[in-house]
Amino acid sequence: MDEENAVRRSIQEVQPNQTGFSESSDFSKGSNLLHTIQRQLEEGNIDKLSIEELIQLEQWLDDALRKTRARKTEIMLEAAKSFHKQEKQLRVENEALQMKIDAAALNEKCQEDQCHPTGASLELQFIPEADQRDSRATSPEKPMLIFL
Incomplete structure (x- = not known):
């Protein structure tokens, strides 16, 4: 039960930011969340999360993935220009x-x-x-x- 509460707290702490996340603070929070989720998946406790928490988690992960891909594309375009x-x-x-x-x-x-x-x-x-x-x-x- 404590582990489930820890996951819920982690998800609530790292809410998706509607305007985007600041590079350093949200990245570290996201990294912490990913580590927590990874631990929960390894322990099999992810099944205890509610549907709302799973939806919220999925939205945050989608947002983080979109931003990561956008930054990767930006870096690749800069490299191509340089080349x-x-x-x-x-x-x-x-x-x-x-x-x-x-x-x-x-x-x-x-x-x-x-x-x-x-x-x-x-x-x-x-x-x-x-x-x-x-x-x-x-x-x-x-x-x-x-x-x-």
């Missing part, structure tokens, strides 16, 4: 590195073929978008191959 941003940065870096490789290969070929008798070489430069002197500048991240 997309990182992917974009890596693509830009990859393009710049590929341009450097191409410039080095072309520079080596030109030196072998002596296509630039004056000793001119190729250089990779980043031209800011704000610099409108060169109409070839399309974005701040795009590297350009320039003959020097």
